[in-house]
Amino acid sequence: MLRLPTYSVLVQLLARGRICSRYKSVGNCISVRQLVSSTNNEQYYTLPVLFKTRTPGEKMTVDVGIWDVRPSDPTLQTPLVVAIHGQPGSSQDFESLARRLAGHDVRVVALDFPGNGRSRLFGKDIYRLDHSTEGKYQMLTTILEALAIDRVDVLMGHSAGTWLSYKAAADLPLAKSSVILNPLSKRHHRTLRPYMGVKILAALLRNPSLHLTIYKTLPFLYKMLGFVLDEDAFPSLPIAVESMRQVNFDKMQAFAEAAGKKKHPFVMAITRNDKIGEWNFAMEMAHHLGIEEGEITKIGKDSITIADTVGKYDDSYYRRVLLFERGGHVVHKAHEQEIVIQILKLLKVVCSHHS
Template sequence: MTTVVPVASKCFHLSLRNPRLFPQRSGRPLLKEKLQHHALGVANLSHTLHRVRTTQESIKNPGQTVDLELSVIDTHPNDKDRPTVVGIHGNPGSSVDFEPLIQQLSEKNIRFVSPTFPGFESSEVEPWKLYHLDYTTSARMSLLEQVLQQRQVNRVSVLMCHSAGSWVGYKMAAESELVNSLCLLNPTCARPHKSVRPQFVIHFVAWLMRQQSLHFALMPLLEKAYAQIGFSGVKAGDHLMVAQQIISNQNFEDTAQHAKQILEKQLPLLFAYALNDKIIEAPVSEDMLFDHLCVPKDSVMAVDTEGNQTPLSTVPSGQDDENRRFAQGLQFARGGHIVHKPHSHIILDRVLKLLAHVEGTHV
């Protein structure tokens, strides 16, 4: 049974606080309150939020099954024949972070499906379950596949990934036959960006966060640390513990291998990043864009603060148009880490071109 809850704002964003730290505000009442509050402000809903029940085997007690209930945005439920964009949110984050693209795609009659992973915001879980979840990229990809199966998504026209959601995205694009193209928005890359260096510190903090008795002391410090590296508005809560576990389980060598597989598959792709991203610095993005995904510089448009677009290079790549793969990039002068919010219309235009390419028709 799937419960449908309307989501009512493109600025909708939840910050669920740890009920042990903030006992007066438990997770679910806060979620309900947020939904009701935003429902008052928007008359025309462009998408709905569904609840999907799934399970995962405990990594702490093998053989034990952990029941999970995830929130999933699905703008056109059960419409299997419609072009479908699947979104994988960042870390921390939620599926609603893809607004306003969700609304804009829906208005173009394109289905958008995106779960919020367990432990984040509208997919909050009981605290004890956090210590049983598998935070590896493989396990998170398996959860995504379960969600897509339940939502009857049998073809992913575009797999759209933001930030650390790209870790799952790279793997799925490389290995799954469901995926027909890839859209990367300020993605994590094949080498660690500045906010996850040095990695031994990340692993140590992740270990500390698994010690439940230390949460009260560590959560406020972690909230400040996230604010300092550029995550504005992030509040203390269990979602920060989840974020640390995901980061510490990431193998950057795997990302490089997945990029190689994506390149071998000649998978159509779009890569967008901002030069003023405080989380992932431009040299790391460009290493991934040019050296691993091998997008030609004459296929990357530099977008200035006025929205003017010029190619990074006017020197042809040497490939003729007939044999040239669909691989494009957008380099924004400004836009920050959530680049699709201020530049949604430019990115939407490129996503529509990507959809037209993989669907073989005008979208």
């Protein structure tokens, strides 16, 4: 939940348009830079966040994009979903899903990780931060602390964001459950093979004299690999390459197994026709998380809805894998209704158990 009063004050100030010009407290006002859009129930703004760099003792400030979608009348008991995008990606990848959840009295806070969305990083600043899975875990905890979030009912990750999902499920006490969309795994999925090519590309991008030239080729390369990219995503492509280079593949199984031993509740949504990651690799990660055969729902073209097929779950523990025949790499857009149903089921268990 969003507990501390500073954040609610921030939201009220955003809604009223009272924004400070520098990152400092002025009375009850917390500075926010570059307000992008604001409606009664939605704010998309940037908040300066201080991150540790790869250099010991050094820190740098990044204006982190925060997209906050709320029900019409939120309270301290309103369930909170925190969403983590893939690479490349942004908080806006969850736009439709977040609004539908808000209609069910669920609050969604989606984050732009440094270098993505409105959290811009350029040139040498890209390489000052640790973009490994463990580095992103530190970024996540730093952002949550900056937002005064002391409980996450559901941590929702998509694509490359699911590597962080495994780590957070194992080690983040604030995260009470997980939704894992189009999961990647402990293995190099098809768009990363041969993996040596990713390392070479990342090394070329790190070269200041070659960076711009290589950067200009990235949109074409990503489209060849099957990614559908808007032009707004182009600046985040070097970050995506660097993130792929630094994934802690060797620790993914241990993260998932640790979460499984904790009986961490989760829902995983997989599509068989995902062109980015192999569905059988994702199923392997589900088994590391502790899923059992009876907790897998296969959904084909003529299947009845999940709401009719899934109704039994433990009062304190819920696990489910949804295996769709189709949906591509954006399962939460292709099957939004079913994903919402599962999130609400998960929240019913998590919120009642931790109330």
